[in-house]
Amino acid sequence: MERVSRSSTDTSPRPDDGATGSTGPWWRDAVIYQVYPRSFADADGDGLGDLPGITARLPHLADLGVDAVWLSPVYPSPQKDAGYDVADYRGIEPVFGTLEDFAALSARAHELGLRVVMDLVPNHTSAEHAWFREALAGAPGSPERARYVFRAGRGADGELPPNSWRSVFGGPAWTRVADGSWYLHLFDSSQPDLDWSNPQVREEFTDVLRFWLERGVDGFRVDVAHGLIKAEGLPEWDHEQALLEGATASGERPPMWDQEGVHEVYRQWRAVLDAHEGERILVAEAWVTPPSRLARYVRGDEMHQAFNFDYLRAPWRAGELRRVIDATLAAHAEVGAPATWVLSNHDVVRHASRLGYPAGQEPASGVGPDDPQPDAELGLRRARAASVFMLALPGGAYVYQGEELGLPEVTTLPAQVRQDPAFARTGGEDRGRDGCRVPIPWEGGEPSYGFGPGAASWLPQPPEWARLSVAAQTGVAGSTLELYRSALALRREHGLGRGALAWDAELTGGDVLAFRTRDVLVVLNLSARPVAPPAGARALLVSGELADGAVPTDTAAWFSLG
The missing domain is CATH 2.60.40 (Immunoglobulin-like)
Incomplete structure (x- = not known):
């Protein structure tokens, strides 16, 4: 199809929603592009992406036609979980740059008509956060320990974990410290869970929100938004852990996910955002099912958007897709909120590969070289169809970096280069998420395909990515990049995000x-x-x-x- 482009400085008003005659809040039909900073663009050649690299490549996003950029975490961090282990919520990790670099990125994005959404990680901190170091130095029952979930162990000498909860990354969700106490970590042991019943924790994050809002941030994607509050008493849950986990057949709900108390937190946060000038947003990474429970996160006084993981996980079957779409739209209509659609992100197998498996056999986690391999041609054909279909649905949508190039999952990564803690904690049984995080190609003939000025790349890029680079696809009729550009331009022209299905x-x-x-x-x-x-x-x-x-x-x- 012929490419329909828009200028990177196009600030024309959006089509109205057909009811009020006004353009309405930008986020109701926004297409937001996820940047995984360490894999987007490397300005200094150390093999890791950085803020100056992102800033230099922002015109690509403006030309693509998206409305905003969401940055995965760039805070100071030991990088045990690629930045989702935050050591300081008010700074920038030196490998990515400085607060001045962030200010330059934000200014350039706004100049190009792009809003900026930060990642916020409130469920847990890094074990190197000052608070956790103070907790380890403090005594059991001390105020320092009370910021986290510390408990005494079971057994005659407290040698057993406080309960049977398991980590999402494999293994137990508890680690014992030198004085015999145990702390909870629903993820890696380097990511201790905060205790959100503690007023000091709530006050701290309210201040963190204000810190970034005052620096012009347009919103926050909230990591593990359904996990902050744990059921009182930490009742037993002897099941393998999963993020998208609903009630059991008997009606029991996981005691660590989707507890009622999270909604009070987000009502408090919404008040903070509403007190600032401009339309700032909260986006829930809430692995919650069914859609009626997910919609509770986007009630009028809580968050603005919530990722629809039921849709992402739906098999490539018409009936399943329609069921999720109908349930999602009905549930969101009940609370007056738009739906938010997504097909890929930094935690799941890229949909250009996921859809290359038979319907109903799509992999839920990473793929290794010895696993059954996807049909690459079939996967890309379906991925292009899925994206075109999704971008016509009413509401907002997210694009994960590289999907506009048709990038597949890298399934051939050898064990020695994998860095995901899920891979290490399960002894390789869980292949991890590195395959969807490989640095993206910009120019096919350049070292590291233009990711950086040299050949360094923190994960190896496959040779076939030369033909998938931005340069190789730009202006090429029928390329996946031009398909996305046309789709986003036509979506805006026809106001499809504001439409009714x-x-x-x-x-x-x-x-x-x-x-x-x-x-x-x-x-x-x-x-x-x-x-x-x-x-x-x-x-x-x-x-x-x-x-x-x-x-x-x-x-x-x-x-x-x-």
């Missing part, structure tokens, strides 16, 4: 999904036969190529009905 009864059925929104018909064909659009419909965008005017299998298309 109405299923097309004539086309939808079996393995076909079709809906109307605004003046556009959207068709996703998962069946074996091509699907013909109505007479007079004009193709606006196709994830692949039409077959005699019809939509072939594993293809999505937008048609103008005007």
Whole structure:
């Protein structure tokens, strides 16, 4: 399809929502691009991405057509979990740069019409945070210990953990310290959980919010937003740990996830954001199911957006996709909030590879060289269709760095280069998330494919990425990059994020999904036969190529009905 571009300085108002006649808050239909800082762009050549590198590449995001950039954590950190182990919430990790570098990035982003969203990690700190060092130096029962979840052990001498909870990264969720006490860590042992029943913890994060808001940050993506509050008494939960975990068959809910008390925290935070000028947002990384519980995080006095992981995890089947879409839209309508759609991020197998497996067999975690491998051609075809379909849905959407290039998961990483703590804690049984975090390619013929000025790259890049680089795809008709650029431009032009979804009864059925929104018909064909659009419909965008005017299998298309 012909590329439809917009200027990086385009500040034209968004189409209104058709009800109020006003443009409305920017976040209700924003497309936000996730930057994983260590893998985006390296300015100094040390093999790790940094803030100056990101700043230099921001025009790519403006030209792509997104509305904002979300930065995974850039705070001072020992990097035991790639920055999600924060040692200081009011600074910048030296490997990424300085507060001055952050100010320059923010200024350049706003100059290009891009908002900036920071990552906030409130469930746990680094074990090197000053508070945890004070806790270890303090006595059991001391105020310093009370900021974290310390408990006495079980058994005659307290030699057993306080309960049977397990870490998301594998192994027990408790570690014993020198005086015999145990501390909780739902993730790595270097990430002790904070105790959010402590007023000092709440006051600290309120101040952290203000610190960054006063520096012009437009919002916060909140890590593990469903995990801050633990059930009183820390009751037993002897199950393998998972982030997206609903109630058991008997109706029991995990005592560490989605507790009622988290909503009080976010109401307090929302008041802080609302007191600042501009439309600042809170985004929940809440692995919560069903959609009716997820929607509780985006009630009018809480957060603005919540990632839809039910949709990300849905098998490549029309019925499953429709079920999640219908349930999501209904639940969000109950609270007056937009849905937020996502297909990939730094924690999951990239959808260009995930969808290369048979429907229902998509891997839930990383893929190694000895595991069954995805069908790369099939995966990319489906990924392009999935992205085109998602970007037409009402609400907001997220794009993970490199998906606009069609980057696959790197499944061939040898054990010795993997750095994810999940890989180490499970003895390699969990392949970890490194495969979706490999530095992205910018210019195919350059050392490290333009990631940095030299060949250094903290994870090895596969040779086939030369043909997937930004330079190799720019201006090339049919490339995945140009498909994304066209999709985002047309989404804005037609106001699709502000539209209302109405299923097309004539086309939808079996393995076909079709809906109307605004003046556009959207068709996703998962069946074996091509699907013909109505007479007079004009193709606006196709994830692949039409077959005699019809939509072939594993293809999505937008048609103008005007």
